[in-house]
Amino acid sequence: GGGNASTGEEESDVFRVGLEAGYPPFNWTQQDDSNGAVPIDGTSEYAGGYDVEIAKRIAEGLGKELVIVKIEWDGLLPALESGKIDAIIAGMSPTAERAKAIDFTDNYYKSDLVMVVRKGSQYENATSLKDFAGAKITAQLNTFHYEVIDQIEGVIKETAMDNFPAMRVALESGMIDGYVSERPEAISAMAANENFVMVEFTDGGFETSDDDTAVAVGLKKGSPLREKINEILGQISEEERQDIMDQAIKNQPAADN
């Protein structure tokens, strides 16, 4: 079956959530329903991860059946606007620009920024932004990660990259010295590749706004679901969130390699 399950605006008993299923530990694709993974619509695969766990709780709270639709990042917004999905739960930050186009719920996770570098490089033991003067640094396109690079004095800001796999290859090949990331992604990267190390800024890191480091559920403008979802998210405590994230990091596919 394809996307013809969509029924547009009208009230329905399913809750369709769009995500990439390729950004662990927030979301990923796996082949069975172990660790509570949910089937992906129109395929024989399953999606797991932090986002999926949150989505399950929201669906339950709404009293609807959860349907996961796997869509590439660029397709998420049009899918939401055109009613192909009801919500984006894909590790998306509620930036001011995005908020002009869609509505966001309250945050369901908040992280901080770190730098991923090569093990054995001069940056392995960096502690502050100053240590990255003269380093070739990049970040993912269309994220605030890329903008905050400007806060490093004397940095060589490389072209932004489309996706994390490309940045990881660039880092491994020495074309860049590091990329800006969020803690969960960095932990995953370290777990998966012994050549990578995460630098946490103990001595003064990036200045960021809450909008940027938090992630929230994206909804269509004026969606009636917003209040209900905020209510459900409010019931998930900070500790529980951390638990779910720890569990996700432990369960992510790369971890068992």
Add this chain to the structure above:
Amino acid sequence: MERVLDIQSLRKSFGNNEVLKNINFSVDKGEVVCIIGSSGSGKSTLLRCINLLEKPDGGKIIYNGRNILESNINVYEYRTRLGMVFQQFNLFNNLNVLNNCTVGQIKVLGRSREEAEEIAMKYLKVVGMDKYINAKPRQLSGGQKQRVAIARALAMEPDVMLFDEPTSALDPEMVGEVLKVMKELAEMGLTMLVVTHEMGFAKEVSDRVVFMDKGVIAEEGEPEQIFNNPIQERTREFLRSTLQAV
């Protein structure tokens, strides 16, 4: 006698090259008319205009009483009544010999495949190519190709056959055989318009000979008159150079 084709004031230019200048002549039912003339005098162009492969610049082509240059004429049907044999063979490269001779019958005339093949075989035998039905055009010699092209046109059993030097690529043996066929066709009442360099053929078979020179009809008449007593000086000159060559 019934007039089949009547060409009136036909004109055709290519760029600054006026190839046909006010051509007037007619063909009656059952007549065999030969067009002779030197290279570049416009013989092929005239035939191509009659068949509407070239759009004339002016004049009339009256077929069975109707001017086919008028817009309400079904050109396709008109063309099935004319069989055309080209100087350059133009066999269908994608089809073998047999299918070259059946495709028009089946697709245009709507004959059944069986009937079409029977008719095709009949005319392929006439031109001596019935052994080659499986060959593709590129595998044939020039003479063989032209023989198939003649069979293809004959298979459509048209009212008028237009031949553009049908025997120029044939060997003399075959010329005789094809001549025989053409004579038979003439006796069956087929009207023929033949561009040819074969003076012997023109003399023997035609009812009338048209001599073209630089885009005009310089002279026309019965073969005896044209070949033995040409009125125009340029006809005399053409025939002199032609006959002395052979």
Add this chain to the structure above:
Amino acid sequence: MERVLDIQSLRKSFGNNEVLKNINFSVDKGEVVCIIGSSGSGKSTLLRCINLLEKPDGGKIIYNGRNILESNINVYEYRTRLGMVFQQFNLFNNLNVLNNCTVGQIKVLGRSREEAEEIAMKYLKVVGMDKYINAKPRQLSGGQKQRVAIARALAMEPDVMLFDEPTSALDPEMVGEVLKVMKELAEMGLTMLVVTHEMGFAKEVSDRVVFMDKGVIAEEGEPEQIFNNPIQERTREFLRSTLQAV
């Protein structure tokens, strides 16, 4: 007399069709040899084998004392010594008339453009096509194309000219003119091998006539002997049907 070409036991088949069966004959310097025979007898194939456009299955082709079927021969140089005129013209479609006649001279013989154009114009005049130097092949009539093809081959000023029915697409007027050129070339010592259906031409110009039948040389000799006193029954038969046709 010097022997230019010596063909020994030449054989060539296409699939199950044995087109040339043990062909033996030779051409001396300055000789004009005509090959006659009915359609499909293998005349074109023989010429194409001599020019190595077709790879013979067996036998020898000895040119100026060397077997050109041996592997150490420079085929390209050999071919420049042979001029070839095709039954189907084969003018270079992308080049105009003048460049058709100069491209070989410039690229293969290394002549300067000026010299090449002068030579080309000389032979284009011979065939009466000097007015058409700007025309592209697709704009020419059949006869005009063949005349350019002859000029192209002549412009290479080869030792031996191979003609595959050079006049079959020409009108009789032109046949006479081309004949005259060919006679002049013969007098200048050019060796010529001519496949033709023009019996008059063969009679008048050739030193020797070769009659081919079904892939073998059935008879060869001086023109008077072949045309007036053929020894073989099949030669007689071929000539009878040919001559009665014209």
Add this chain to the structure above:
Amino acid sequence: MSFQLVKEIFLDNWPMYLRGAGMTIVISVISTILGAIIGLLIGVVRTIPESATRGKRVILKVVNTIFSAYVEYFRGTPMIVQAMVIYYGSALLFDIHLNRFVAAIIIVSINTGAYMAEIVRGGITSIDEGQFEAASAIGMTHFQSMFNIILPQVIRNILPATANEFVINIKDTSVLNVIGVTELFFQTKSITGNNFKFFESYFIASGIYLLMTFTITRILRHFEKRLDGPQNYDLVGNQMQV
């Protein structure tokens, strides 16, 4: 890159690779065939000779302008945009909810059609004028000559370029993941997203792509040979009487 790792990744993920490849091949086979048909039809219409009657001339002019616009537009804009506009746009503007798979086929076919139309145009140009003339001379209409005489020859000549389109489609289906079609490329992306092993994961995907394109080009080569027919022909036994 380690081959041990490649093997492991393949063993772990082969169902994902396989399903992705299946989707890719189905979409590109169907769409290339539909696209080729569109291209051939446009080629046929575009070569209709100028008509004598004014009305027909105007209609033809309009149709040809539409075709040109179609070709320019679909060749000229990124397929990802087309996919978004067709799939999401039809939902947003007309409330038409296409099936994802159907949408995918429509998008890729229309896109291929635009490219094929140009390839066919080149193919028709290369056919000798004499073939058209001979077909006209036996009374064939434009469509009859096209379908019986010209296109069979064109198809032979454009087969290599069509194979190119096929191969391009196999790879271009990747943009369809913006409308949620999970083909090979998207699957591979997910796999790398999981295991962080770019080269090894894409090495496997490349192998699968190669296998698909290689198979398809072999099939089309074989087809080319078949269309060419045998090098020599056999004579038919000489039966003098029927």
Add this chain to the structure above:
Amino acid sequence: MSFQLVKEIFLDNWPMYLRGAGMTIVISVISTILGAIIGLLIGVVRTIPESATRGKRVILKVVNTIFSAYVEYFRGTPMIVQAMVIYYGSALLFDIHLNRFVAAIIIVSINTGAYMAEIVRGGITSIDEGQFEAASAIGMTHFQSMFNIILPQVIRNILPATANEFVINIKDTSVLNVIGVTELFFQTKSITGNNFKFFESYFIASGIYLLMTFTITRILRHFEKRLDGPQNYDLVGNQMQV
């Protein structure tokens, strides 16, 4: 979609669009030309007739196998993978740090060459055998006949397919983003990422793409016409004596 918004987005971002478009056009023009040259050269070598000497036959066989592998490999694998392997692979394995722009040109040219090789093959097939024979008969070598007689005719016939390649390249440069080349598509992505107005931002990009491809196809059409030459020729004044 609102046109007011389109205007605003364009006014805000036109330098980004323009720079992206510039990069896209430069890379695709250079690469298509280089790719076409590669394709033509391969076409010439592939059609070398079988040689009589054993040594040459073996060399030719080897060269042709290499070419086939080249065509199959570069047509058969996604360009994104090729880009990663060539750019990062050369750094990882051989410590060669290519200039990004040079790497981009190399990648797209090699890729185009593989497609063009097949298009040229089709083009050569469609040339009448008689053209080769007449060229051989005046003593031209294979290369001379190819360059003077066959390829000029082939180029005329494959121009539409080459225009396709051009257009494909204009759009395919988008994958070069993985090696950090910022062309139009990437710029558009950045812009949408910022303003979240997918349809409007891509509407502008589509317009720019259309403008580029339209210009290029017009130029090539004009070129086609010029190669065809005038419909009629003029007679040269009849000077009887020189």
